[in-house]
Amino acid sequence: MIVTTGLEPSEDTLRHAAELAEKFGVPVVRRGDLSLHQLRKRHGDDEVVVVSAQGARLEVPGKQPFFFHPNTSAFRIKRLLRGDTDTMLAACQIHPGDEVLDATLGLGADAIVFSHATGAEGKVVGIESERVLAIMVEDGLKHWATDLKPLEAAMRRIEVRWGNHLEVMQGLPSRSFDVVYFDPMFEATVHSSSGIAGVRAFANPEPLAEQAISEALRVARRRVVMKEGKAGKIHERFGFIPFRSRGQQVVYSYKETDGGE
8 A cells, every 4th residue: 555645735734644654554655746657656556545635535446536524424413403303313312421332433424423412521432344444534534624513523532443343342341331333234335325435345244243232232331223224134133123113214223231221
């Protein structure tokens, strides 16, 4: 992998590139006036992360560029600011100050909404199994600029952990988060949505394991919540209770722990 910049980088962009290169464990390559094709040829590497004033994007020949974007979280937060409700938050029974573990972070849209709802006194940790995705999303959460300040604040508060969610949860104390959240439909969403096509090569196709559910029930103080498409059957397999599922394109389901309400 190569980390470089746009053609005329500012000092801020150079610092951003150096920070991202350190996370990937590679040096920053000075762009000069070289095209990406020339840069790849010179360094013998197809994967190029380009950092500019607009953020970082991963360019791989023959694939859609991948870059962080808050996606649906932006309009969901706008709706919440208007006083509307959010089904995910209702299913999870989220309150200000809650601590949420998003075990399938993906692009982070749900985690951003959790972060907004839990507020400055709350805590949201997202686990992402794919290293490239984890680093790029963590970077985007830190650097994405927006005029919607509640969205920006929510992004900045999220903590990203790279690793297998089962292994990460096995290292957590019991009852250490109020809610543990899974989105096993993320892979299906990725493969059906042109808007996030750039992430397809990095999504984890592994199905949700029963052991992960068991660990989540140990880690959660109140409940474990799962998100599926309307035809999803995973919640039935694990004995989760659907939450307001009638007529919804997305079905949230939950299983309470011993401390659940």
